Amino acid sequence: MLKEPSFVRDVPLQFSEPLKKISDGIKYIIIHHAQExxxxxxxxxxxxxxxxxxxxxxxxxxxxxxxxxxxxxxxxVGAHAYHYNEVSLGICLTGDFDVDHPTKEQLSSAKKLCHYLMSEFNIPVSDVLGHRELPGTTKxxxxxxxxxxxxxxxISKK
Ligand SMILES: [Zn+2]
Structure with missing residues (x-):
């Protein structure tokens, strides 16, 4: 059974359509910024x-x-990476990192979340990718x- 991390806070978001559950075939973690x-x-x-x-x-x-x-x-199933939504989980850090830098707190939380998901889905660190590293991405x-x-x-360190 897949278990969502207990340290993730649930916020009240209304989706306009029912969402499809992910399968256990998740192979990648994809990192994004909000770009704003x-x-x-x-x-x-x-x-x-x-x-x-x-x-x-x-x-x-x-x-x-x-x-x-x-x-x-x-x-x-997310909507964050063309062709990869079914096989990946997308983590977005708020901010525009073309201009600014992620905060220390964001980086350490991203590490914690990646560790959890890597172990839950058996994902090697080499398959934690930035959105721009996907083929065909110009962003x-x-x-x-x-x-x-x-x-x-x-994140490869403890
Ligand atoms: Zn992105």
Missing amino acids: RGWDIYKTHHFHQAVRKWSGIGYNFFIEANGEILKGRGYH TCPGKNFNMDQFREF
Whole structure:
């Protein structure tokens, strides 16, 4: 049985359609930034719903600037990485890391969440990818200031 991490806080988000549960065939963790300054989970959810016309926030998990880890879609199929939604979980850190840097609190929460998911789904650290590392992606996501090699090295430690 898949178990969602107990340290993730559930927030009241209304999705406009029923979400599909993920299978246990999750192979990747994909890291994103919100690409906007000061967007919290509610603003991101609203944008994905009202502008993108998705059923709601596309990310599985969302990390606020203070490091709080919130549940977006959780263990339901996301809308965050073209061709990869069925086989990955998307973690979004709020902020625009083309301009700013993730906070220490965000990085340590991202590490904690990655550790949990890597062990739950048997994902090697090499398959924790930045959105821009997916083939065919032209975005800078999770931002020019977010070094994925450094991040993988950071989370490969205890
Ligand atoms: Zn992204």
